[in-house]
Amino acid sequence: MSELRFNELRGEEVVYAIHRQERTFLPDREHCPLCPTHPGGPTTEIPFPAFEIAVFENRFPAFQAPNGAAEVVVYTDRHNDSFSTLAPQRAEDLMWVWRHRYAELGAREDIEYVFIFENRGVEVGVTLHHPHGQIYGFPFLPPIPALELVADERLGGCAPCTLLRRELTDGERIVYQNDSVVVFVPRAARWAYEAHVVMREHRPSLCDCEAEELAGLAGALQSLARGYDALFDRQFPYVMAVHQAPTSGGPGGAAAAARGHLHVEFYPPLRTAEKLKYLAGSEQGAGTFISDTLPEESAAKLREAIARAA
Amino acid sequence: MAARSAEPPSSGGSDNPPSGSGGGHAQPHEHVGPLTIERHVKDDGRALILYAHEQRDGDGQA
Numbered sequence: 001m002s003e004l005r006f007n008e009l010r011g012e013e014v015v016y017a018i019h020r021q022e023r024t025f026l027p028d029r030e031h032c033p034l035c036p037t038h039p040g041g042p043t044t045e046i047p048f049p050a051f052e053i054a055v056f057e058n059r060f061p062a063f064q065a066p067n068g069a070a071e072v073v074v075y076t077d078r079h080n081d082s083f084s085t086l087a088p089q090r091a092e093d094l095m096w097v098w099r100h101r102y103a104e105l106g107a108r109e110d111i112e113y114v115f116i117f118e119n120r121g122v123e124v125g126v127t128l129h130h131p132h133g134q135i136y137g138f139p140f141l142p143p144i145p146a147l148e149l150v151a152d153e154r155l156g157g158c159a160p161c162t163l164l165r166r167e168l169t170d171g172e173r174i175v176y177q178n179d180s181v182v183v184f185v186p187r188a189a190r191w192a193y194e195a196h197v198v199m200r201e202h203r204p205s206l207c208d209c210e211a212e213e214l215a216g217l218a219g220a221l222q223s224l225a226r227g228y229d230a231l232f233d234r235q236f237p238y239v240m241a242v243h244q245a246p247t248s249g250g251p252g253g254a255a256a257a258a259r260g261h262l263h264v265e266f267y268p269p270l271r272t273a274e275k276l277k278y279l280a281g282s283e284q285g286a287g288t289f290i291s292d293t294l295p296e297e298s299a300a301k302l303r304e305a306i307a308r309a310a
Numbered sequence: 311m312a313a314r315s316a317e318p319p320s321s322g323g324s325d326n327p328p329s330g331s332g333g334g335h336a337q338p339h340e341h342v343g344p345l346t347i348e349r350h351v352k353d354d355g356r357a358l359i360l361y362a363h364e365q366r367d368g369d370g371q372a
Contacts, residue, residue, distance in 0.1 A: 047352070052363060053345075057356040089363065096343035097361050211343065 002062055004140075012143050015062055023060040025127050029079055034130035036077045051077050052090070053097050055135075062136060066110050069137030073097060073116075074130065081131050082235070083118065084225035091218040098242065099206035099214070101135050106205075106247030111137035113145055113246050121237025123269050123276060133240070141246050145260070148243065152259055160261035163187075164198050173299040176223050176306050180216025183224055185299040192271040192293040193231065193302055195224055197264040204245035204260045221264060227306030228266075232273035239267040 002017040024033055037047045046054045054074040061070035075086060075094060083091070102114045118133035119126050151159035167173060167184045175195060176183040183197045197220050203209050209217070221240075228236035245260025271277045271293060282290050340347040341364075350358040 045352075046358065046360075048360070051360050053361040054358065055361070056352065056358040059354075059356070093343075093345055093361065093363055096345050100342040100345075100347070100361075214343075 001064065002067070004067075013140055017060070017062045020060045020062065023127060026122070027128070029129075032079055032128065032130050034072070034074050034128055034132055035079050045072070046074065046077070053093060055097065055101060058134070063139060065108075068111055068139040069105055069108070069135070071101065071105075071135040071137075073101070073133045073135060075133070076131055079130050082120070082225070083131060083133075083240075084222055084229055086131075086222070088219065088222065091222050092215050095206065095214040095218050098135075099209070102205055102244060102247075103207050105135065105137040108137065109248075110139055112141050112248040113138040114244065115142065115145075116242035116244075118238075118240040120240070121235065123237040124239050126237075145243060145246060149246075149259060158202055158259070158261050160198055160263050161202055164200070172296050175227070175299050175303040176220060178216045178220055180213040181220040183220055185295040185302065187295060189295045189298070190289040190291065191267050191269070191277060192291065193228070193266075193268045193298050194295075195266045195302065197221055197224060197266070199262045203262045205262055206244065209262070217262075217264075223306055223310065224266065226309040227302055228268060230309035231302060231305040232270065234273065237269055241265045241267070 002015050004013050004015060006012070007014050027033070029035075031042070033045045035044050035046075036049050036051055037044045038049060045056055045059070051074075053076070055071050056074075057064070058070040058072050062068075063070050073094075075081070075083060076090060083094075086094070098116050102116070105111050105114045115136045115138060116133065117136075148159060155162045163186070164182060166187070168182065170187075173185045173187060174182060175185060180200055181197055182200060183195055185194060186196050197217070199209070199213065199217070201213070203213065206214065225236075225238075228238060242262075242264050243260070244262050269276045277291075282288050340349070342361075344364055345361045346364055348360040348362070350360070352358050
């Protein structure tokens with residue numbers, strides 16, 4: 001069981017999940033725990049010879065009932081696929097799985113925020129290569145979603161709606177758009193190729209989306225992921241973070257739960273094909289990102305890469 | 311708490327407890343959007359949910 005300790009200087013919770021030290025670390029393909037279980041082979045996490053999308057409770061959870069949840073979402077039974085190479089229908093199906101998990105976990109009394117994410121690449125700490133994401137059911141409202149609610153207050157309404165309007169007016173940092181979704185490098189991006197995938201209409205969560213909007217979201221996410229891979233002609237590491245409304249609100253209660261605007265943020269650590277952006281003195285000690293890349297220039301390169309990968 | 315609306319299953323019910331063991335099937339009539347949902351319980355007690363597209367019209371995925 002994990003332990004929460006409140007860091008007074010930072011005003012934030014720290015989670016101690018010491019059992020995770022023993023979790024499986026970069027196994028070879030023959031011992032991948034996320035592959036299907038083949039006759040005569042070792043039993044994996046999914047004891048079936050084939051599957052489409054599988055979700056299971058993490059064997060090494062950061063959170064677990066009655067104080068949250070930690071789940072693994074396996075996108076496919078094909079070990080060498082990635083989110084970007086999934087068939088479009090599978091990517092769309094994944095949106096429905098995310099929606100189902102958000103609704104079910106969000107209905108639990110012990111979960112205040114459902115956080116869906118994917119870590120891709122060893123550069124961001126991946127320990128299993130099989131294409132998968134994770135879901136944390138936080139028993140508290142984490143700092144970044146809480147800051148988004150503060151941004152709502154500062155901007156006098158939904159912050160992602162306001163920022164999307166600004167990006168559409170400016171246009172310079174938009175890298176992709178369809179009927180449902182706009183993708184842009186934000187004006188004050190922290191990471192060189194950070195991108196935000198934002199629903200055009202105000203949708204607090206996946207549960208508020210029409211089916212065609214989920215299809216549009218899947219298409220935009222895959223277009224961006226393929227563009228990333230094309231950018232430097234290599235598998236592009238990233239953290240993909242799905243931001244939605246709190247499920248119990250935390251500070252602000254039910255009022256906060258009615259807020260939020262579904263969007264997906266990508267934080268890629270690469271600043272060139274070979275160079276990583278490290279969080280060093282200013283970022284860690286002062287909390288201020290120093291970037292050596294202008295978002296407008298990154299957007300131009302990413303826009304071209306997405307078009308090239310289409 | 312839990313202000314978000316739960317996804318209403320089109321049939322069956324997500325309120326039913328998971329059953330089955332390892333590869334055993336359970337709640338075969340639960341759906342979300344175009345997907346069918348099968349709930350299982352692994353041998354160590356952890357939940358496993360399998361999602362499958364209802365129309366198997368050759369999308370190229372296993």
